[in-house]
Amino acid sequence: MNQHIDPGSLRADDGIERGGMLLHVDNISLSFGGVKAIADISFDIKKGEIRAIIGPNGAGKTSMLNVINGFYHPQEGTITFRGEKRRHMRPHRAASQGIARTFQNIALFKGMSTLDNIMTGRMTLMRSNILAQALWFGPAQKEELAHRETVEKIIDFLEIEHIRKTPVGRLPYGLQKRVELGRALAADPALLLLDEPMAGMNLEEKEDMSRFVLDVNQQFGTTIALIEHDMGVVMDLSDRVVVLDYGRKIGDGSPDEVRNNQDVIDAYLGVSHD
Amino acid sequence: MSPDFLNFIETVLNGLMTGVMYSLVALGFVLIFKASGIFNFAQGVMALFAALTLVGLQTGQVPFAHLINAVLGTDVHNWGPGLPTVLAILLTMAVMILLAYIVEKVVLKHLVNQEPIILFMATIGLAYFLEGFGDLMWGADVKALNVGLPTGGSFWWEDVTRGWASEGSEYFGMYIDTLDVSAAIIALILVIALTVFSQYTATGRALRAVADDHQAALSVGISLRGIWVIVWSISGFVALVAGIMWGAKSGVQFSLSLIALKALPVLILGGFTSIPGAIVGGLIIGVGEKLAEAYVGPLVGGAVENWFAYMVALAFLLFRPQGLYGEKIIERI
Numbered sequence: 001m002n003q004h005i006d007p008g009s010l011r012a013d014d015g016i017e018r019g020g021m022l023l024h025v026d027n028i029s030l031s032f033g034g035v036k037a038i039a040d041i042s043f044d045i046k047k048g049e050i051r052a053i054i055g056p057n058g059a060g061k062t063s064m065l066n067v068i069n070g071f072y073h074p075q076e077g078t079i080t081f082r083g084e085k086r087r088h089m090r091p092h093r094a095a096s097q098g099i100a101r102t103f104q105n106i107a108l109f110k111g112m113s114t115l116d117n118i119m120t121g122r123m124t125l126m127r128s129n130i131l132a133q134a135l136w137f138g139p140a141q142k143e144e145l146a147h148r149e150t151v152e153k154i155i156d157f158l159e160i161e162h163i164r165k166t167p168v169g170r171l172p173y174g175l176q177k178r179v180e181l182g183r184a185l186a187a188d189p190a191l192l193l194l195d196e197p198m199a200g201m202n203l204e205e206k207e208d209m210s211r212f213v214l215d216v217n218q219q220f221g222t223t224i225a226l227i228e229h230d231m232g233v234v235m236d237l238s239d240r241v242v243v244l245d246y247g248r249k250i251g252d253g254s255p256d257e258v259r260n261n262q263d264v265i266d267a268y269l270g271v272s273h274d
Numbered sequence: 275m276s277p278d279f280l281n282f283i284e285t286v287l288n289g290l291m292t293g294v295m296y297s298l299v300a301l302g303f304v305l306i307f308k309a310s311g312i313f314n315f316a317q318g319v320m321a322l323f324a325a326l327t328l329v330g331l332q333t334g335q336v337p338f339a340h341l342i343n344a345v346l347g348t349d350v351h352n353w354g355p356g357l358p359t360v361l362a363i364l365l366t367m368a369v370m371i372l373l374a375y376i377v378e379k380v381v382l383k384h385l386v387n388q389e390p391i392i393l394f395m396a397t398i399g400l401a402y403f404l405e406g407f408g409d410l411m412w413g414a415d416v417k418a419l420n421v422g423l424p425t426g427g428s429f430w431w432e433d434v435t436r437g438w439a440s441e442g443s444e445y446f447g448m449y450i451d452t453l454d455v456s457a458a459i460i461a462l463i464l465v466i467a468l469t470v471f472s473q474y475t476a477t478g479r480a481l482r483a484v485a486d487d488h489q490a491a492l493s494v495g496i497s498l499r500g501i502w503v504i505v506w507s508i509s510g511f512v513a514l515v516a517g518i519m520w521g522a523k524s525g526v527q528f529s530l531s532l533i534a535l536k537a538l539p540v541l542i543l544g545g546f547t548s549i550p551g552a553i554v555g556g557l558i559i560g561v562g563e564k565l566a567e568a569y570v571g572p573l574v575g576g577a578v579e580n581w582f583a584y585m586v587a588l589a590f591l592l593f594r595p596q597g598l599y600g601e602k603i604i605e606r607i
Contacts, residue, residue, distance in 0.1 A: 108487070
């Protein structure tokens with residue numbers, strides 16, 4: 001199957017080949033007041049891969065995602081995304097450059113329907129101005145309908161047709177997570193950041209979500225960076241893993257390499273520091 | 275029907291009409307509060323400023339005439355016969371959009387993530403600044419505003435209702451102000467237009483998204499600051515409509531900015547985050563006020579209208595602090 005979510009993608013192709021460097025994080029340090037959340041971390045994400053970020057609680061994983069999508073501004077270090085080097089980023093700029101994300105504690109628009117929520121994901125791809133929209137003027141209308149079509153495809157893909165019109169605040173947790181994934185997918189992202197997509201799910205929901213993550217990666221070729229606690233899931237899904245502990249990087253490599261890394265084992269199982 | 279009952283109906287009708295005018299002001303508050311959590315104290319002054327600008331453009335006043343005359347020793351007042359009403363309204367709207375842009379650039383931008391009380395104080399500052407600025411720009415005299423809407427009582431309605439009274443009673447028909455009727459119709463169109471805009475356009479969706487969750491809105495690429503300019507522009511538009519209606523009714527004068535205070539009980543009744551609430555709240559306050567004046571007034575010596583709305587709001591705060599339609603306040607502990 002080679003169906004692309006958005007055939008006429010409005011986001012210009014970056015010319016990076018599959019396996020080429022999509023994102024480069026260099027010597028990032030971030031602290032809040034006196035608390036160091038991230039200390040001098042560097043790693044990279046290659047185009048087309050699933051990159052997992054793991055580590056014990058408080059290791060700085062979510063902070064790292066927040067740095068990448070511009071919620072946090074690191075004091076030191078740079079981020080190179082699609083060849084463009086930067087230090088500070090505004091979240092809506094990151095979104096329009098093709099970084100979409102989901103949140104650890106679901107951040108959906110609770111009062112809006114599933115369809116509307118996913119439509120907001122298309123926001124950065126909309127071109128018509130507010131006046132044209134207000135008058136429901138020809139091109140604006142055509143654009144709205146075209147985006148609507150793409151969103152319907154995503155809804156089909158995620159098998160959530162039956163809840164299209166339901167306000168998401170009323171949906172069970174697992175489905176909300178799926179809608180949030182749909183909203184991120186709707187942005188036709190170059191990089192998809194998933195913050196604990198399977199947290200709090202039962203086994204069946206986890207299997208569904210794993211399947212969707214794999215399908216997204218394989219069918220659409222979307223690059224994915226994900227934070228996850230379930231080691232089984234991480235080892236099955238990801239191509240490469242970076243391990244953080246207390247804001248430092250302690251391991252980086254394939255799942256097998258990471259699994260046999262002594263520092264990682266110590267961090268997870270605890271070791272007596274003499 | 276007995277004349278007493280017809281009088282009652284007349285009072286209710288007039289109350290509804292007044293209520294619509296209150297709703298118009300309350301609507302502007304709700305729009306900004308929903309999108310940014312800011313209680314915009316300057317909403318009433320915005321209506322005043324819009325009305326002043328409209329009259330100024332319509333009558334061809336030279337802006338800052340007093341200042342120019344004082345500094346340069348000239349004696350300018352008017353630059354011409356003025357603009358046609360439609361053009362003047364469009365230009366005033368442009369001024370309100372410019373105002374929204376400046377407010378965002380000069381005030382809001384620097385206060386992102388501050389406590390609500392600080393933002394509230396900023397809007398108080400804005401209210402007084404805008405009032406003074408309006409005075410400086412257009413002068414402090416009371417101006418008549420005529421945008422071509424019909425005024426005065428409706429004879430047709432008077433004739434129709436005269437026949438309703440029972441035989442033999444002396445009844446001369448109901449009084450209804452045609453300007454109030456136009457205001458009601460315009461308010462209705464405004465609310466429908468706003469609803470359609472927020473439900474069926476991408477920008478409307480963005481507005482709802484921001485009202486729902488700031489962080490999530492940022493992550494899908496919505497620029498909060500852009501949205502604020504849009505929201506303040508729309509509120510500016512609502513203020514313009516309110517300014518036109520109130521200005522046409524009672525003249526454009528500086529006491530117009532005090533209608534903001536009348537919107538407060540409406541908001542407490544309807545809830546700060548609900549557009550239907552602002553409408554229903556306005557209607558309840560309007561009707562309640564008129565009924566109280568007509569039936570309680572004579573017992574206590576009149577002037578009930580002035581305090582009744584606040585009493586209702588106070589009673590409401592005791593029993594339903596989130597308002598009729600407001601989101602229920604549940605604090606997790």
